[in-house]
Amino acid sequence: MNVIRACGIGALGLLSGVSQLGDARVTRFVVEQTRSFAGGMAFGATGAYERLDGTAYMEVNPSDPLDAIIVNLDKAPRNARGMVEFSTQFYILKPVDLAKGNHKLWYGINNRGNPVEVQFRAFPNAGSTDPLSVNWTGANNILLTEGYAVVDAGWHGDGIFRPNVLYATYPVAKQTDGSAIVGPLRLEYTPAANTFTMPLITGWRPYEAADTNTAHSTLVVRDRESAPRVTVAANRWAFGSCPTGQASLTPTTTDLCLFDGFEARKLYELIYPAKDPIVMGLAYAVTRDIGSFLRYETHDDAGNANPLALSPTAVGIRRAYSSGTSSTGMYQRDFLYLGFNEAESHRKVFDGAMIYTAGAHRLFANVQFAHPTFYSRQDINHDYTSNSVPPFTFAVTTDPITGITDGILKRPATDPLVMQMDGGIEFWHWQASLNVVDGLGRPVPVPGNVRLYHLGSTSHVVEGVSVLAPPAAPGICQNPLQTSFGRATARALTVALDQWADQGIAPPMSAYPRLENGTLGTLSEYQAAFPAIPGVPPPAVQSELTVLDFGPLFNRQGGIQTVLPPALGSSYQIFQAKTDRDGNDVGGIRQIELRVPLGTNTGWNVRTGIRAPDLCGLSGGFSPFAQTQAERLANGDPRLSLQERYGDHQGFVAAMKFAARDLVAERFMLQEDANQFAISAFTSNVLR
Incomplete structure (x- = not known):
């Protein structure tokens, strides 16, 4: 497509900024490696790109009201100036010739350290989470052909550093006398296979047990989310590693040993006294301060140049956008709610934010002993932090269940334009209906600076590398796994977000299931209307929401959880998108896979075995149409054949x-x- 270069270099000079010690939050921005990107191939008129990798060193003032909201920041060590220091890895993709770029920044916030946002805007799927390893030939990337500078920086503070992922280094909070902070932490497990031993957490740095006396911890087991909890006797397990059982026990503070063994697929819940909490809320400061530095400053405190600046006195960025997918979409909702789109200089950091598949959840990284990799869903971690307290809406509304009056966007001077896209999974697991309906089933407003889009019937985690990719094997689910779609829609809305923020061209109106037009209904209404597809009954459950009380030190901004598991309060009414006669969702964007369907796509799947009838993780389902009328009649299938x-x-x-x-x-x-x-339709085998 044609790239609109709406602002010349000369105009950017008017936006030039010079870093000042009083304002700088990035003290050193150190580029450690510069590499050619994609073999030097040209991306449209922008030309070749290069990749910069390095480390950003930052500090925040615990007394600044913008930062004082960060949990335990007041208990973090300080430097001689009274500031709290931290650092993070970053990478930048930038045009080799900045003059050929569009002078806009796209901050693609990584998912668990994986920089996925660039690849997500390639079509067809580029097939890798590491931009350097992607074969970009034939994969059109809207960010690169449009000339964006793309940045990503680590924000998880509990990561185990390894190649091609981005993590941050945050301080550990301590008591005023220097002793360890100790508090309760809850973890949930579902082993893939029978085993005697498990780490406290897989793939991340654990919070060590402050006390390994199992009488001071609780381990429970259950068959499924709704099943009764059965407490494991304190003398039947230990903190430690035991690959072959109790006789092989080596005591540790970071592993679990169950003498009778962990059973595959069952749910286990551990509550234990953890120590040394990471100040994880600094994650939001990372995104804010790196975005602000690259947009508004020409160099850091040490004199290192902003690599996107045009000169020592002229910045190179005039628009900035952020994006995040799944748990990182939840992260963005929290980032905006907590006020981090306002830089220390009180300027807006991002003009627009694209939130993909977050439902009505926020991530709550701003919690003592946070492990931001975890999120709540129907079949595991159900009553965890992301599934907790309002606000759920972007507009300021009064939640009728708790009485809380609040909203994610309440700072007009610094709030960005927002697009949020949710699929079917986000309605079934993450209560997406609460974006447009309150807990009593009454419609709530969507503000004018927000667009909500429903990508009907879409899955969450499985995506083919080609257009019209076939479904995958069901695995632990009952139905074949849907090949997720939504990439083409996200690319189009990426363009629309920029046009909205940069040119004032309004994007398509929200396309989201609503009670007002009859496209949103209760679970029982969904079940009654779902077609009688042989062997594919509708779900028996959805992810319900009740008020969760984690104790007096926890609130809607985060905090310290002292009541685990949480006390349960009143329930919210949750709704699902209704379906057409084929069982495909209505009320949102009718993507091409629903306008020209090959079968029934469902934003849900159901587990097999002892975990039935729970939902099957974040997997959607696919039930193909019969080829002919005779075939469907023989199968008793009410859906028209291909x-x-x-x-x-x-x-x-x-x-x-x-x-x-x-x-x-x-x-x-x-x-x-x-x-x-x-092209894909023409070369397909459909009805050949």
Whole structure:
């Protein structure tokens, strides 16, 4: 597509900024390695890109009201100036010739250290989370062809450093006398196979047990989320590693040994006294301060140049956007709610934010003993922190269940324009209906600076590397795994977000299931309307929401959890997107896979075995249509066959072309992606 270069270099000079000691939050921005990107290939008019890797050193003032909200920041060690220091890894993709770029910053916030946001905007799927290892040939990337500078920086403070991931280094909070802070921590496990031993946490740095006397901890087991908790006797387990059972026990403060063994697929919950909490709320300061530095400063305190600046006195960025997917989308909702889109200089950091598949949850990294990798869902970690307290809405509203009046966006001077996209999974697991309906089932407003888009029937975690990819094997789920779609829509809305913020061109109106138009319904209504597909009954459960009380030191901004598991309060009414006669969601963006369906796509799947009827993680399902009328009648399938829908292969190809044309006109698909769908339809085996 044509790149709009709406501002010349000369105009950027008017925005130039010089770092001052009183304002700088990034004290040193050190580029440690510069490499050619994608073999030097040209990305449209922007030309070649290069990748910069390095470390950003930062500090915050615990007395600054913008930072005082960070839990335990007052208990972190300070330097001679009374500041709290921390650092993080970063990488930047930038045009080799900055003058050919669009002078805009895209801050793609990584998911668990994995920099996925660049690849997510490639079509077809570029097939890797590491930008350096991607074969970009044939994969059109909207960020790079449009000329963005792309940045990402580590924000997890509990990561185990390894190649191609980004983590941060934060201080550990201590008591005023220097002794360890000790408090309760709850972890939940579901072993993939029978085993005697498990680490406290896999893939992350654990919080060590302050006391290994199991009488002072609790270990419980249950068959599924709703099953009764059975306490394991204190003399039947220990803190330690025991690969072959009790006789092989080596005591540690970071492992669990269950003498009778952990059983595969069961749920285990540990509550133990942990020590040395990381000041994890500094994560939000990382995103704020690196975004602000790259946008507004020309150099750091040490004189190191901002690599995106045009000169020692002229900045190179005039617009900045952020994006995050899944738990990082929840992170963005928290980032905005806690006020971190306001820099220390009181300027807006990001003009726009794209939140992908977060539902109504916030991540709550600003919690003592936080492990931000965890999130709540129906089948595990159900009553964890992300599933806790309002606000759920972007607008300031009064939550009728708790009486809390609040909203994610309440700072007009620094709030960005927001787009949030949710699939089917986010309604089933993350109570996405609470974005538009309160806990008593009454509609709530969506502010004018927000767009909500529902990517109907979409999964969350499985995505094919090609257009029209076939479903995957069901694994532990009952139904074949859906090949997730949504990439083409996200690319189109990336363009629309920029046009909204930069040119004032309003994006498509929100397309989200609503009670007002009859596209949102209760679980029982969903079950009653779902077609009678042979072997595919609708779910028996959804992720419910009750008020969770973690104790008096925890509130809607985060805090310290002293009541674990939490006390349960009143329940919210939760809704699901209704479906058409095929079982595909209505009420949102009808993506091409729903306009020209090959089967029923569901934003849910169901577990097999002892965990049934729980939902099957974040996997969606796919139930193909019969090829012919005779086949479907023989199977007792009420859904029209492919032949009845499209006639033959040419009819299917024509339907795809018409649907793609309409989506382009609606601004939910780019023309180059429409062309790709047409090619994929033509080369497919559908009705051949």
